[in-house]
Amino acid sequence: MSAPAAEGPRPPRARRVRFALELGGLRLIIATFRALPSAAALALGAALGRFTYSVVRLRRRVALDNVRRTIGRDWPEPRVRAVVRATYENFGRLPSTARARDGSTARTSIATSPSKGSSISTRRSRAEGASSW
Secondary structure, eight states: OOOOOOOOOOOOHHHHHHHHHHHHHHHHHHHHHSSHHHHHHHHHHHHHHHHHHHHHHHHHHHHHHHHHTTTTTTTTHHHHHHHHHHHHHHHHHGGGSSSSSEEEEEEEEEEEEETEEEEEEEEEEEOSSOOOO
């Protein structure tokens, strides 16, 4: 039998505390989303995504630049901004898809077209077997 792997040095106390607080915050957010009906959780998630888009300027600039450099080379600026904003909204909806205590999941299908807006279809389903998707 081989010896267990060494764990390495522990992070400084302040960093461990920060990680613990972040984990606690994430668990609180997920618990909040679980307590809400699916439609309300999706709406709250989209609002959190829009809030993040408007507040976290550095990451927004990076996302805009990435879209301009890749898929949006020939796109007008309003379309680039609409795609990035929709991406933030969709990312904000992710906690609403967390597994509920009863084992069900909220499945969300989002089709976004910057020129036509977003359409959201949500349905609850029972997770079966190894894969719930």
